[in-house]
Amino acid sequence: MDTGASSHLADNTGILISFSNSSMYPSVFVGNGKSIPITHTGHSFLHTSYKPLNLNHILVTSHIIKNLISVREFTRDNDVSVEFNAYGFSVKDYQTQKILLRCDSTDDLYPVTQQPSSQTLIVLLSLSSTTWHRRLGHPGDDVLHRLESSNLISCNKSKLSALCHACQLCKHVKLSFHSS
Structure with missing residues (x-):
């Protein structure tokens, strides 16, 4: 989870449910000011025991080290809030305040400790x-x-x-x- 990212970023298309070779963004700027090329765009889901959470407009580039979830895009697309603390973060339904996803963190980052849907046994047909x-x-x-x-x-x-x-x-x- 990244509060500074303006878009979701992935390093390959393997985690996407669907993707296309075209992108409305030919490249994006990263923290060091450099521009990196975008090869694909697509979408995926984070599955919870309550409902799947959408990851829309994921930009794919092989030039990143970690996949990023834009907190702004994520909360807007799913009508959820994200609460951070020293031990991790919680994703809550905005209306009911029910915790949909809880991920613990022991390092400086806030990783999503769940596999995206394309690598799980969940079937969406x-x-x-x-x-x-x-x-x-x-x-x-x-x-x-x-x-x-x-x-x-x-x-x-x-x-x-x-x-x-x-x-x-x-x-x-x-x-x-x-x-x-």
Whole structure:
């Protein structure tokens, strides 16, 4: 987290969910007054147990040592506040003051101690619960509901639309053998 950065900066596109080769900024100025070229722009998310937090308009350049999150852009895009103290920082929902993310710091910097979404197992596709039911090995409605409420999957239809043929076959009792 950087209170002095006017834009989010990343050293590669690997942490981005989507990106383009064009940028409205051909270069940016850094603290020592030098200009560094921008190769891509894109966006990503920071996932919390409550909601994903947007990282919009990330500028990509291989000329930086640390990725930076602009506190100004971050708070504006997510309607959150960021509170710093000697032990780290907290991201809070601006309306409810609920802590969405807490990161501890032991050095001079305030690192985000969570991997961006492209390196986590969180899935953001919006599919029907029937499709998730089949892909995840035919779990029950309660399991799918827990996964959805934990933001691990996203369903555009909450309920299974029909009885699953495979589940019905698996629940049949085996018929006994004929005596012949």
